[in-house]
Every structure is written in C-alpha cells, then in structure tokens.
Amino acid sequence: MIKVDISKIRDFVEWDAVKALEPEVKKALEMLEHGTGEGNDYIGWMDLASRTIASTLISDIKETAAVLRKECDVVVVAGIGGSYLGARAVIEAFGNSFIQLVNDGKNPQILFAGHNISEDYLFELTGYLKGRRFGVINISKSGTTTETALAFRLLKKQCEEERGKETARRVIVAITDAKRGAARTCADKEGYRSFIIPDNVGGRYSVLTPVGLLPIAVAGYDIEQLVRGAAVMEGMTSSAVAFEENLSAVYAAARNALYRKGKKIEILVNFQPKLHYFSEWWKQLYGESEGKDGKGIYPSSVDFSTDLHSMGQWIQQGERTIFETVISIDKVRHSVLVPQDEENLDGLNFLAGKHVDEVNKMAELGTQLAHVDGGVPNIRITVPELTEYWLGQLIYFFEKACGISGYLLGVNPFNQPGVEAYKKNMFALLDKPGYEEESKAIKARLKNQA
C-alpha cells in the first residue's frame, strides 16, 4: 500500500496545524466532486480511470499499439508539456536504464520530439531515423502548439518520403481534440488513426487518456494495470474517506500548512534514477496548476544520491524556505550484492554481502535525519514497488492532491494563462499572420532598448 508519512514535519508544523485545514480540504474535495469550483470544466480526470476500465478504450489503444509495434522499430512521440511528460515519466520508470529507449528486440525504441525548438536536436533525430522503420504519435490537444507542429511537419515528410504514403498512413497516429485544431484537420484529411483527448481533461492531467496510454502501450507496458491502480486510488481519496486516512488530503494539507509557515519551495526527491521524468511530470502538474495570482509553492526536484553531491549542500544549509517530499520505493526489482574483496583496497568490505539497495536505503534514512536536523521538513511517500499498478495509484494520488492544493491556495488549478505570454512575443517576433500589431509593438520596444 502507498503510505504518506508526515511525522517529520512536526518540528516545523504541528499535526494540529495540518488537521486545522481539514474543513478547507473537505470543501476543496466537494468542489472537485460536485464541479462547483473554478475550472470545473476540466475535472474529467477525477473519475477517468474508473470510466476507462469500464469502456473499450484500453482494447482500442492496445490494437493501435500492436500495429505500431509490428510495423516500426522506432516510434517518435511528438508532444510537449502535458502532451509529453506523462508518457515519458511512465516509460522511463519501467525501462531498463541502458536499453529503455532502444529497441530491445521485443519493443520498439521510443523517442521523443516536439518538446523543444532545437535545430540540432531535430537534425540529429531526423538523421538517426534515416533508413529506420519509424512511426509517429502526434499529440496535441490544441493541435496548434508550435514546438510539436514543427517537429511533426519534419517527421511526417520524412516518414512519407522514406516509407511511402500508404505505410505512413498506417504508422502515423494522432491524439488530439475531437474537432478543433490543425492536428485534427491533418489527421482527418490524411486518414490517420486517431484518438480523442476529452474536452474536460487538461494536458497535465491527461496521462491516463490516450495521450499517455498509447505511447506506454507501444513501449510494452501494461496500461490496464496502470489505469486499475489509478481507479483504486480514486476511491481511496474521495471525500467519503476520513481525513486522516485520505492520502491526497493529508499530503495537500501538510504541504499547504508548510507553505503558510514560509516554506515556499517543495523539492521532490527520489533515490531511483528511473524516477527522474516522474519528477518532471510532477513539476509540470504542480507548477502549472498552482503558480498563479502571485502565489504557489515552487516545485523543484532532485535525484539522490547523485544530487547530494551538488544540491545537497544547498538543501542542508541554504535558505530555510524549503521542504522535501521523498518518493521511496520499498522493493527494487533486481538483486546485486556487494562482493567480498580479499585485499579490501577500497575499504568497502564492511558492505560485503549487503544488497546495494540496503546501502541506498541507509543513504535515504541518513539524508532524512540530516536534512530534518538542518531545518528541512520531510514528507515521505512510500511505494511498495515500481509496477504499473502502483505507479497508476501514485499518479492519481498526486493529481487529486494537486486539485485539492490549488483550491486550498485559492487559485484555479486547471488553467495556465501565464503560458501564453511567451507565445505572443514569439509569434510577434516571427511575424505570424494575425500578430501584425504585436509585431510592430515588440519591434519598437526592442529598438528603444538597443
């Protein structure tokens, strides 16, 4: 069972202060469940997992995944933000650290594109794909995101030229809005297989829609177990569950109690490099949901013990405005024992016979004690094992806590108005049709600055 331990925040925030938020949490949960809060047209993720289990979506996705798996050695997933991070988080959590992104003979290699505008990245990607049997999953809810559209334009052309129009039609799949946007127009015109991103599910809450499920299924992982895990967590975090037992409620209340005491930065910590992209997904979920109206806990992340040798110093002794949330994986999948060495030149014989994970767990415990001593409150989330089922639970746990947290903070957790600012400037600078006035204004501003 997933556990949330907030006992190590008590030197900083008493349990009473967390418990005092119970009425606000209850109200937030009711707003989510009854759709009475701001952004209520984007709460389709709330019961998405249980609805998906009861539908044919999983088998439809598996069917399309089977086509891509049969016809491709490489599948490029094009998308950005919520249309990218969920899939990558899950695929990297389960993959072999060295062959996770390469074709291992059973599963196609999964590559990602459309999440940057780097010419060198696209040059290298298209170069790598030359002569390979590749397909593309083009993911964009709006269907107009520049980063993704740009990458897709290149990939579509290359796929058609190298594999022929007929094959390209089979190995290009679109995941987008039902009616709107260029990605929909293109999919319909070209006759691509396509999946719909539900209107009432925002990008960062969409990992359990085809946005995440299709790439994860193509990579060879069990999407049914992932969704089942999430569906179980739906029930475990509903307003019917007592506050103390409701994992998302306790986590949301604890982090907000800390925030109200001046702990403005939350660091998500892992001791497993496979969780690096899970943290990236979490940062997007919380950053876009909470950072608005001049408010919001700043979500950051570290990979330990790697980053104990870089950010560890700051965390131990820097400004005391931080708290840590550690994702701890109880049981690792493989076994490696430290060997005995007769000469013991490295002085490591005191570890001989131990599992490497025992050493890692002591690093984890030692770090927790040191950081709490150093003034860093510590929330610990324990996950039994890195499997599809438990990761599904963890995903939903964080989504629900994010919705609650946003309402506790007094913001709309489901919009992201701030993301538009850079786009407006970029389009004006690039003379995009429709941005003539903005172009004139921005060019005059730059001239005045020169």
Ligand code: PA5
């Ligand atoms: O969470 C969000 O809504 C955003 O991060 C979007 O997912 C991201 O901007 C990509 O948008 P789209 O799917 O429309 O291309």
